[in-house]
Amino acid sequence: WHGTGTPVGDPIETGAVANIFGDHGIYITSVKPNVGHTEGASGLVSLIKAVLSLQHREIPPNIKFNVPNPKIPFKERKLAVPVELTPFPEDRLERVSVNSFGLGGSNAHVIVDSARSFAIPEETVTDEESLEGPHLLLFSAASAPSLKSMIQSYEEWLTSRPGTGSQVHNLAYTLANRREHLTYRSFKVAGTGDLPASQGRRIPNQPVNLVMVFTGQGAQWKG
Template sequence: EWHGTGTPTGDPIEVGAVGRVFGSKGILIGSVKPNVGHSEGCSGLSSLIKSVLSLEHGIIPPNIKFSKPNPESVLRLTRRTVKFAEHGLVVPTKPIPFPEDRAERISVNSFGIGGTNAHVSMFLFPTLTSHSSQKKVILESYSSAIPEAQAGTCTRPELMLLSANTSASLKAQMTVYQDFVQSNPRVSRSSMAFTLALRREWLPHRAYTIISPDGSVVEASAPSKAPSQAPEVYMVFSGHGAQW
């Protein structure tokens, strides 16, 4: 999913960069901007929404109003000429399924005018059961959770993040979780750690426990109370410079 603003300067640079990365393997490329225009600060989010829908439905949407590459989409990089055909860059003009010999993965580019460049890779998350038809999409940073859950084993320490309304209830909760993990070795501790970190409300009193692969407690923090007021946040906009 390209940033693809249609500019004579930006697009050739993006063509060249993607071409150098993927080389002769080729890649399908497109942009949501022909459909919705340039949504400025939300342009990256628009591309992200398009990518999620594409992965959920298993269909790569077409790039509207496209017939052939811009003849100026040629860029001199390291004294080489980078072209669409040379690197197998293909813009789909009709809905197509994901290639069977490639991973169902989408990478999204979003470039800010002030020099803030963002990139995120998304892929189709495997379902926990083979008979389930539901497809789940998550960011790639959590790709390690499911393989361990399927295997029912744990090969690394896991960080358990806990919180409660009072210090006493937090201490009791820590004991309950530690006892549960030790008495249930087949339970996926990586799934527990994922759920505690990202699927639970954060209450005022907080602590953590590190559980080893054999279920023993490696480290447990003392309960502490979160600040009642959020710290002040300062925004620094450095543009392209490295002065900060």
């Protein structure tokens, strides 16, 4: 569901969904209450939520859903907004549809089916021993206290999950390749015993990156 929260757009969109599914009913939800409007990444964020929902076979709750829009026929058309973690219905296909409507008129709709729907076996790690370590964990933060807090959090996480080599392997990859490396840095070698993290140090200032900020949809607000 697109779910912009607009008084005109939401009833139109939910009405179209209700016309398609008829009396069978359907769960509708939105990721915007969790992360806000992410502009050009809105569709991608919704797709990530859809994939994770299929992977875990659970529908995440829609937070901050307190007063339903009276123009949307929730009860009459069996449109359900989950406010608690909800398991996928056993009598339905494991399928999620995502609407993404661009302000400039570029609209997209993605239908995602779970791998289980195609009888594809879940991937298993066949060489778990090779993932046990050692693994280089890179830490960085914008200040020394933040770096210290980050190291402590990850060390507590490692202590609470002994023998999870594949998870530590994935963590090492993410910290090295999918996180911004900030001014205060440290590292830890995991999988070689209880070795402490290195003493953090501050690197020279880096050139300031220019960030462009775009406002979200605001046509529903006066002024």
